[in-house]
Amino acid sequence: MIDFARIKQLYQLSVNLSLKDIQVLIQSAKSQRFEAGAFLMQEGSQNHTVYFIRKGLIRTFIVNEKGDEITTSLRWENQMYANSDVILFGQASRYDVQALEATDTLSLDYDTLQSIVERHPKLEKNRKFILQDILKQTIKHSESFILYSPEERYLNFVKNNPEILNRVPGKYIANILGITPVSLSRIRKRIANKQQTTT
Amino acid sequence: MIDFARIKQLYQLSVNLSLKDIQVLIQSAKSQRFEAGAFLMQEGSQNHTVYFIRKGLIRTFIVNEKGDEITTSLRWENQMYANSDVILFGQASRYDVQALEATDTLSLDYDTLQSIVERHPKLEKNRKFILQDILKQTIKHSESFILYSPEERYLNFVKNNPEILNRVPGKYIANILGITPVSLSRIRKRIANKQQTTT
DNA sequence: TCCCTTTATTATCTTTTGTTAATCTCATCC
DNA sequence: GGATGAGATTAACAAAAGATAATAAAGGGA
Numbered sequence: 326m327i328d329f330a331r332i333k334q335l336y337q338l339s340v341n342l343s344l345k346d347i348q349v350l351i352q353s354a355k356s357q358r359f360e361a362g363a364f365l366m367q368e369g370s371q372n373h374t375v376y377f378i379r380k381g382l383i384r385t386f387i388v389n390e391k392g393d394e395i396t397t398s399l400r401w402e403n404q405m406y407a408n409s410d411v412i413l414f415g416q417a418s419r420y421d422v423q424a425l426e427a428t429d430t431l432s433l434d435y436d437t438l439q440s441i442v443e444r445h446p447k448l449e450k451n452r453k454f455i456l457q458d459i460l461k462q463t464i465k466h467s468e469s470f471i472l473y474s475p476e477e478r479y480l481n482f483v484k485n486n487p488e489i490l491n492r493v494p495g496k497y498i499a500n501i502l503g504i505t506p507v508s509l510s511r512i513r514k515r516i517a518n519k520q521q522t523t524t
Numbered sequence: 525m526i527d528f529a530r531i532k533q534l535y536q537l538s539v540n541l542s543l544k545d546i547q548v549l550i551q552s553a554k555s556q557r558f559e560a561g562a563f564l565m566q567e568g569s570q571n572h573t574v575y576f577i578r579k580g581l582i583r584t585f586i587v588n589e590k591g592d593e594i595t596t597s598l599r600w601e602n603q604m605y606a607n608s609d610v611i612l613f614g615q616a617s618r619y620d621v622q623a624l625e626a627t628d629t630l631s632l633d634y635d636t637l638q639s640i641v642e643r644h645p646k647l648e649k650n651r652k653f654i655l656q657d658i659l660k661q662t663i664k665h666s667e668s669f670i671l672y673s674p675e676e677r678y679l680n681f682v683k684n685n686p687e688i689l690n691r692v693p694g695k696y697i698a699n700i701l702g703i704t705p706v707s708l709s710r711i712r713k714r715i716a717n718k719q720q721t722t723t
Numbered sequence: 724t725c726c727c728t729t730t731a732t733t734a735t736c737t738t739t740t741g742t743t744a745a746t747c748t749c750a751t752c753c
Numbered sequence: 754g755g756a757t758g759a760g761a762t763t764a765a766c767a768a769a770a771g772a773t774a775a776t777a778a779a780g781g782g783a
Contacts, residue, residue, distance in 0.1 A: 387671065389671065395670060395671060397667060397670055397671075409659075409660075409663055413656060413659065413660050413663070414660065446645070449648060452652075453651075453652075453655070456652070456655050456656070456659065457612060457655070459659065460612065460655065460658065460659050460662065461608075461612050461613065463659065463662045463663055463666055464608055464612070464662055466666045467662055467665045467666035467669070468596060470666070470669040470702045471594060471596055471699060471700065471702050472586065472588065472594060472596075474739095474771095475739085475740085476739095494759085494760060494761090495760080495761070496760070496761085500670060501670065503669045503670050504740075504741095505740075505741060505742085506760085506761075506762095507740085507741075507742080507743095507761090507762085507763090508739080508740055508741075509761095510761060510762055510763080511739085511740085511762090511763090512739095513761095513762090514762080514763090673741095673769090674769085674770080675769095693729080693730060693731090694730075694731070695730070695731085703770075703771090704770075704771060704772085705730085705731075705732095706731090706732085706733090706770085706771075706772080706773095707769080707770055707771075708731095709731060709732055709733080710732090710733090710769085710770080711769095712731095712732090713732085713733090714769095
């Protein structure tokens with residue numbers, strides 16, 4: 326039985342998937358739901374799973390020597406998550422991955438995904454597409470630290486991810502911007518004051 | 525006639541290139557030399573060329589509103605350079621790319637490279653390999669801003685790129701670390717003082 | 724070798740951030 | 754509805770970074 330909701334979600338992975346390609350993927354993918362607070366993976370794991378988020382929101386964090394949790398990424402609807410430590414660097418995950426809201430995913434083991442792609446060369450283009458897309462985002466993020474001040478990074482974040490602002494505690498956003506929650510609070514105040522003067 | 529130096533250089537692109545694959549690439553690649561100070565590309569260009577650096581060193585910089593040059597990347601022997609604005613984002617380059625030393629490259633138009641890869645599926649693995657490698661570096665760079673202080677970033681840079689330190693003006697390194705040259709100077713002093721006290 | 728230009732360091736001052744802790748706000752659970 | 758707890762803001766101080774300018778050092782070219 327074909328689940329049209331699934332198809333629609335998966336279809337957003339890329340522009341040029343044929344119905345047949347989609348079927349191949351769907352048959353291998355598995356639905357998983359994580360309640361708010363549940364962990365998709367934990368530090369030390371070798372979990373090769375690639376997740377596609379149908380609904381919900383997850384964060385990735387790393388615990389530093391001081392014991393502080395540092396959030397390194399947020400992902401939400403129609404985005405992928407794969408653990409770069411495990412999949413790219415071949416090492417145990419330094420990260421924990423946690424659902425911040427009840428989150429519905431489609432998941433697929435990376436090696437399974439690989440073999441499917443190898444047996445279906447047309448999917449290769451999709452893989453490239455996904456890799457490139459992740460690369461684009463990562464380049465932009467990396468560049469933002471070189472080109473912009475913390476305040477500018479915050480303003481850019483607000484502009485580019487307005488729908489996420491009210492779904493996530495600000496302290497996680499602060500981490501991603503490379504600043505402390507206290508500093509983020511001050512930046513917000515500074516911006517508010519500037520706007521007052523302007524208005 | 526086969527240029528063995530070229531083969532050796534190209535071979536380092538990846539682990540699993542067959543001699544035949546190498547020949548295909550070599551026949552299409554072109555040697556280009558840039559003297560110190562010369563530009564590989566300039567801001568506004570749509571240059572699709574992918575460069576492989578056989579010898580030498582280049583930097584990528586962007587000119588901000590104030591007119592300052594901000595160096596965003598350095599590349600040297602056995603590394604690739606491709607303009608992400610043009611190739612990934614499909615827009616005119618915001619960057620200038622300049623040789624800091626006399627630099628010998630092998631270059632190939634990206635579209636040509638694409639069509640070669642499409643005609644020789646075994647090269648696809650290599651493309652993946654290269655994309656993944658760039659992604660790894662970019663992730664690490666991006667993460668360093670979230671996880672480490674400027675001082676720690678500098679120490680990491682020194683540890684990971686000792687051979688580059690004496691080939692590049694520190695102000696370019698400062699840019700890449702996301703700090704000002706003046707601040708880098710102070711960090712160096714701070715580190716020197718700490719070591720004195722320890723010894 | 725000497726000069727000139729570029730780069731690095733130092734100084735001074737201002738602004739921002741980090742750190743820690745206290746206070747405030749708000750949502751939630753019993 | 755009151756208590757609880759997580760998150761945000763504010764305060765106060767120390768540390769670090771930015772900006773600008775002056776000085777020192779180094780490197781390259783004639």
